[in-house]
Amino acid sequence: MTEQIHEVRQHLFADRYRVSSWLHATNVLARLIRDHIFCTLWLDGQPESFNTLLLDMQEELLWVDVPLNFPQNVRPEWPVTIITRMDGLVSGFRSSIVRMEKEAVVVRYPDALYQLQRRQLYRVPPTVQDPDQVAAYRQGAQMITGRMQDISAGGLRMLSRCPKDFPFQPGEQIPQLIFGIRDSAPLRMPAIVRFVDAYATGASGVILGLAFLDPPAADQEKVAQYVQARDREIVRLLSIGLRSSAKAEPTSWKGRIKRWWKT
Incomplete structure (x- = not known):
């Protein structure tokens, strides 16, 4: 799935995939927080990606758990991209960093959310009989x-x-x-x-x-x-199937994911 997520990042943010309903977009973000669903985060311009979770949203801000091995030299206004998979849909948004906190990266609430069906991620070879x-x-x-x-x-x-x-x-x-x-x-x-x-x-x-x-x-x-x-x-x-979206199941949850859980 990692390779597919990198691929979908190339074409997810087209107008045709933009979620038109503000309420639906807000509900998606709220569910990512409530169900602790893993996300993939990129610092734009950097090749490495990081696994993380959305922790909270208030007014115009989102709190994102600081990923393991996250760079220490990130600065405000650095653009970020966050993508996740849920219920057969890939969802993603672009934002920018507001500030770094001890256990969270604070980013701006996104202007838009984008979604596409999981089937658009599959890469398959043609059969011998198919045109190639x-x-x-x-x-x-x-x-x-x-x-x-x-x-x-x-x-x-x-x-x-x-x-x-x-x-x-x-x-x-x-x-x-x-x-x-x-x-x-x-x-x-x-x-x-x-x-x-x-x-x-x-x-x-x-x-x-x-x-x-x-x-x-x-x-x-x-x-x-x-x-x-x-x-x-x-x-x-x-005779195999695709794994469903992985959920985090932290032992203790009190508003923020504890740092020990990631290790």
Whole structure:
């Protein structure tokens, strides 16, 4: 789930996922506090993430438990991102630090809460019978074809030959990505290169991590339905299930999580 949370952070904060009801957003935050549900926290601009809990909310502020090994040099106004999973939904918000207290990080109440269904996090490989051909039409460079390694509602991984003209670079925008999924006509949508990995040392292959850019809602729904169907097939095949959201069960709870509990 950690890798999936990192992935969803890339596209969670789109307008389409913004919760329109202020009351619903407040109820979600209140439940995270009441049920002690674990969250993942990022200091924006830093690669490391931290496990934490929401402790309290009052007026325009939220109290967040100080994570283990949290940096000591954080300063006011540092942007933070918090994401969690609950009832099949991923919820998240962006905020900024107001101050550090002995056992809490105080952040501003978020301007907005974002949610998406858990199925949009799944990354699944296609079956042998499913379409797996991908074509990436590049701006000012040759078109590249390859094979889909896995796919989620937010993007896909593609194995292809290294380009002979211009190598791929993270951040490169692909004006048109064409690929197929089961029971659908070929889908066309723009994408952006998130990562580039060599397939093997000295090999001519490359693995691309591609994220969809503002895909049409209908096409994204087709991908999400396919991913959900494949996930169910894999679960049945392996006879395993997804674990539900983990809850913290502290021995003692008196308004704030005690420091000894984290260790």
